[in-house]
Amino acid sequence: MTTDAPARPARTAPTPGGARTRPGWWNRFDLHGSPYLFIAPFFVLFAAFGLFPLGYTAWVSLRSWDLTGDAGFVGFANYSRLFGDPDFWNAVVNTLGLLVLATVPQLLLALIVAALLNRPLRALLVFRLGVLAPIVTSVAAVAIVFGQLYGRDTGLVNGALGLIGISPIDWQAGKLSSWVAVSSMVNWRWTGYNALIYLAAMQAISRDLYEAAQIDGAGPIRQFRNITVPLIRPALIFTVVMSVIGGMQLFTEPLLFGQGDVSGGSLRQFQTIAMYMFEQSFQNFDYGYGSAVAWMIFLLTVVVGVVNLLISRRLRGGAQ
Amino acid sequence: MKQRNTLVYLTLLVSLVLSIFPLYWLFVVATRSNDVIGQFPPPLAPGGNLGDNIQRLFGPEAEEAHFARGLLNSAIASICVTVSVVFFSSLAGFAFAKLRFRGRNALLISVLATMMVPVQMGIVPLYMVMVKLGWQNHLQAIIVPFLVSAFGVFLMRQYAERAVPDELIEAARLDGCSTFGLFVRVVSPALRPGAAVLGLFTFMGTWNEFLWPLAVMEADNPTVQFSLSQLATQYYTDYTLMFTGTLIATVPLLLVFILFGRQLISGIMDGAVRS
Numbered sequence: 001m002t003t004d005a006p007a008r009p010a011r012t013a014p015t016p017g018g019a020r021t022r023p024g025w026w027n028r029f030d031l032h033g034s035p036y037l038f039i040a041p042f043f044v045l046f047a048a049f050g051l052f053p054l055g056y057t058a059w060v061s062l063r064s065w066d067l068t069g070d071a072g073f074v075g076f077a078n079y080s081r082l083f084g085d086p087d088f089w090n091a092v093v094n095t096l097g098l099l100v101l102a103t104v105p106q107l108l109l110a111l112i113v114a115a116l117l118n119r120p121l122r123a124l125l126v127f128r129l130g131v132l133a134p135i136v137t138s139v140a141a142v143a144i145v146f147g148q149l150y151g152r153d154t155g156l157v158n159g160a161l162g163l164i165g166i167s168p169i170d171w172q173a174g175k176l177s178s179w180v181a182v183s184s185m186v187n188w189r190w191t192g193y194n195a196l197i198y199l200a201a202m203q204a205i206s207r208d209l210y211e212a213a214q215i216d217g218a219g220p221i222r223q224f225r226n227i228t229v230p231l232i233r234p235a236l237i238f239t240v241v242m243s244v245i246g247g248m249q250l251f252t253e254p255l256l257f258g259q260g261d262v263s264g265g266s267l268r269q270f271q272t273i274a275m276y277m278f279e280q281s282f283q284n285f286d287y288g289y290g291s292a293v294a295w296m297i298f299l300l301t302v303v304v305g306v307v308n309l310l311i312s313r314r315l316r317g318g319a320q
Numbered sequence: 321m322k323q324r325n326t327l328v329y330l331t332l333l334v335s336l337v338l339s340i341f342p343l344y345w346l347f348v349v350a351t352r353s354n355d356v357i358g359q360f361p362p363p364l365a366p367g368g369n370l371g372d373n374i375q376r377l378f379g380p381e382a383e384e385a386h387f388a389r390g391l392l393n394s395a396i397a398s399i400c401v402t403v404s405v406v407f408f409s410s411l412a413g414f415a416f417a418k419l420r421f422r423g424r425n426a427l428l429i430s431v432l433a434t435m436m437v438p439v440q441m442g443i444v445p446l447y448m449v450m451v452k453l454g455w456q457n458h459l460q461a462i463i464v465p466f467l468v469s470a471f472g473v474f475l476m477r478q479y480a481e482r483a484v485p486d487e488l489i490e491a492a493r494l495d496g497c498s499t500f501g502l503f504v505r506v507v508s509p510a511l512r513p514g515a516a517v518l519g520l521f522t523f524m525g526t527w528n529e530f531l532w533p534l535a536v537m538e539a540d541n542p543t544v545q546f547s548l549s550q551l552a553t554q555y556y557t558d559y560t561l562m563f564t565g566t567l568i569a570t571v572p573l574l575l576v577f578i579l580f581g582r583q584l585i586s587g588i589m590d591g592a593v594r595s
Contacts, residue, residue, distance in 0.1 A: 030498050031499070034419075034499040035419040035420075035424075035499075038412055038415035039416065039427065039473075041411070041467075042408055042409075042470075042473055043427075045464075045467050045468040046434060049449075049466075050470075051434070053442035053443075053444075053445040053446040054441065054442045056442075056449075109335075112331070113332070113335050116331055121332075126336075127332050127336060128585055129577075129585070130339050131339050132577075132581070132584070132588075133340060133574075133577065134342070135524075136524060136573040136577045137342075137343065137570050138527070138528035138530070138569060139528060140528075140530055141346070141548065141569060144548060144562050144563070145563070147552070148349070148357070148559055148562075149342070149345070151357075153358065154357045156362055159361070159362070188339070188342065191335075191339075200589035203589075251530075251531050252531065255549075259552065274531075277444070281444045282447075282535055287448065291445065294441045
């Protein structure tokens, strides 16, 4: 592609500003065609492995599949079956419950940590690196370590609770306890990351605003509520949206928390929708039903996202 | 004021300890034997068993986990995906930021739209595509579908917009530089810091990917995370074995993090300001 071959005779008069050694058609192509060549790899590969599967999911979800393969067109039967399927709704409830438990504390904590980091401190880099460290651990690693920490008989969490007189909890057994355990993994992994995003937004706020507020007699808490939070709203929305998308696809943490059991505990107490999709597709080989579940994940993500946006818009309306 | 500062440091210290402790605990258990499990208060000093544990992990005892194979597969896949994503994203990002062509805005918007779609949703049909191609349980199944990334294109476009001055491009064109020559000689050097951050994120993401390898690979040809889940399900009573595997799977990323942590932080913070 590099075309600085020196000894090629010019076939056309040198265009002003153009290369002397290349023919005109080449120059025209280089200027107008090459941008498409530059972006083509992305679009070709994305169409093949991103877009096509997505459309194909819709088609597959309208067909029936079993162990022997494609068993024909069934229309919306998979979807109507979904609405009467208690296991599916159980997974929806679990996913939403986990979403709340994993998102709310995470973002609140991140906000606090960011506010604290946004001051002249000693060893700032150490603190920043420290809170970000969890992000490099894989989900599988987190699930393994936390699975041990939450062990019924040998876990450190129960050991610590024992110190304050609480008898050992079988974290996997109950709905709420398993949700707490699973969501704590998510919270641990992502709090520092979100804190850095908030911190960046906070650092973009002009100091003058705080000084003016101080002169008006506003204390640090009021400054935080009335200046910091409204001004970092774009960052807040960004993190909420990302957490929702991540939360709706929660899979690995609950899977490994239950020793790799895709049904999420004996009573499906922590089976998420993504796990249910996996169970239907890759254990029961019901690709059609699994694809219908996949589309429901997408729809639910959109719904939850829109609800979130409405709430945050309302919050702004209330603050002004 | 003094008191308040103490409180700030104390709170930060607590969050620091909470962030680090699980990682430290991982290290402690991996260097000891199974006796430590269930001890309370737990031992907090590392022991001397790490070598033995590593030998067990790669020995016949844990052969079901195929850990060495998993490490190799993940290393190959992560390197291929990272190189490819960084290259194609820089190319497309540069084109979107600095070249004029018809349909540019519409195409850019379509890139942004694809960022919103959860990729995991397509794993069932993607799996069926793999079956058609005969790629199940082959390494290319975890590489080829991820050679490009909409996020990467977006990130590099944002970076190129600021990092490459238009005058530089004009000057190179006047000197007779072709567009690709421009990319190689003028644009790439300017994009390097942005590309480094994208590379870090991509490497971490591929190394840590779990759901897709679990779907498309088999236990005898796993990725490192798949192999960890095998350890966690087949040997779930043997905590030191699990923890040693987890430690080894985490160490490469921790090293990268310690070496490039500063850039990673500024990458995340830059992205946040821009979004």
